[in-house]
Amino acid sequence: MTGEPTLESLRREIDAVDDAIDELIIRRTQLVEEVRVIKRGWPIKIQPSREAAMIRRLLERHRGPFPKRDLVAIWRQLIVATLSFEGPFAVAVLVTPGEQAYWDLARDHFGMFAPMHREATVADVLARVTAQDATVGVIPVPDAGAVQPWWQALADNRPGTPKVIARLPFVGPGNAWTAGSEALVVCPIPLVATGCDRSYVVAEAAQPIDGERLRDALTAARLELVMVTPWSRIEARGRYAALIEVEGFVALTDDARLAPFAAPTSDRPVVLTPIGGYALPLTAAELQSDARSAAGGTAAVDCGE
Numbered sequence: 001m002t003g004e005p006t007l008e009s010l011r012r013e014i015d016a017v018d019d020a021i022d023e024l025i026i027r028r029t030q031l032v033e034e035v036r037v038i039k040r041g042w043p044i045k046i047q048p049s050r051e052a053a054m055i056r057r058l059l060e061r062h063r064g065p066f067p068k069r070d071l072v073a074i075w076r077q078l079i080v081a082t083l084s085f086e087g088p089f090a091v092a093v094l095v096t097p098g099e100q101a102y103w104d105l106a107r108d109h110f111g112m113f114a115p116m117h118r119e120a121t122v123a124d125v126l127a128r129v130t131a132q133d134a135t136v137g138v139i140p141v142p143d144a145g146a147v148q149p150w151w152q153a154l155a156d157n158r159p160g161t162p163k164v165i166a167r168l169p170f171v172g173p174g175n176a177w178t179a180g181s182e183a184l185v186v187c188p189i190p191l192v193a194t195g196c197d198r199s200y201v202v203a204e205a206a207q208p209i210d211g212e213r214l215r216d217a218l219t220a221a222r223l224e225l226v227m228v229t230p231w232s233r234i235e236a237r238g239r240y241a242a243l244i245e246v247e248g249f250v251a252l253t254d255d256a257r258l259a260p261f262a263a264p265t266s267d268r269p270v271v272l273t274p275i276g277g278y279a280l281p282l283t284a285a286e287l288q289s290d291a292r293s294a295a296g297g298t299a300a301v302d303c304g305e
């Protein structure tokens with residue numbers, strides 16, 4: 001006899017679905033253990049480009065009314081749990097008196113259980129990451145009004161120098177104490193292109209370059225300017241530097257577009273050094289759930305690359 005489902009019958013079905021999900025987590029973990037073997041010689045296991053691309057792909061295929069933000073939160077917790085048994089994983093976070101925004105952003109991204117260390121200055125965060133006392137560091141996003149040119153330290157080719165690998169929040173502000181704050185994640189690993197990226201380049205010159213000349217130089221290099229900080233003096237070298245953010249992916253080494261900027265010339269006095277970047281945070285459109293049914297997925301996001 002078939003009839004309307006009852007609470008009991010629906011709960012039995014939910015239990016069966018939960019068992020299937022649990023079996024898949026067990027299976028996924030077995031696969032990740034094989035990844036761990038492949039990565040045995042790698043000092044740092046985190047792969048932020050892969051993480052961002054995985055989450056974008058899963059959001060595109062998802063359908064139905066389950067909130068996509070919460071779906072991302074589930075995936076983030078799963079990925080970070082995985083990282084913690086691939087090898088040591090810890091986060092150094094800038095926390096200043098009265099400002100815990102970066103702590104919230106780090107916790108939202110790296111989960112409830114990743115070890116997190118508070119640091120009082122950006123230099124302390126960078127030092128911990130350089131020493132690999134912490135795998136990654138979380139520091140403020142520099143903007144066009146930035147005063148602290150900490151990013152100068154990233155334009156250094158010595159092994160172990162932290163580079164920018166992600167931007168937070170990846171999935172919107174959530175219930176963070178200080179909504180609207182944004183952070184960069186740094187770690188000494190290279191990214192790979194995900195198709196939805198932005199990059200940072202440090203410009204260095206004997207004198208500050210005015211905005212128009214800089215834009216022309218970047219256009220010649222086929223780089224589209226997003227943001228440039230004020231020029232600041234590098235005391236040790238008697239030169240000036242600015243942080244530039246550009247659209248798209250710029251590799252840390254061998255990017256043909258940057259080759260002409262490796263050394264200064266009389267008509268091209270600016271040296272450009274890539275220092276990493278980030279997969280673009282998820283947009284409101286990507287996070288829009290289908291509130292009506294479990295039928296349709298969402299169109300792939302166009303990142304203009």
Ligand SMILES: O=C(O)C(=O)C[C@]1(C(=O)O)C=C[C@@H](O)C=C1
Nearest residue numbers: 035046047048050051079082083
């Ligand atoms: O693909 C990898 O390299 C993994 O280690 C697996 C995995 C995952 O859980 O899918 C975990 C951590 C990485 O940052 C990216 C992905």
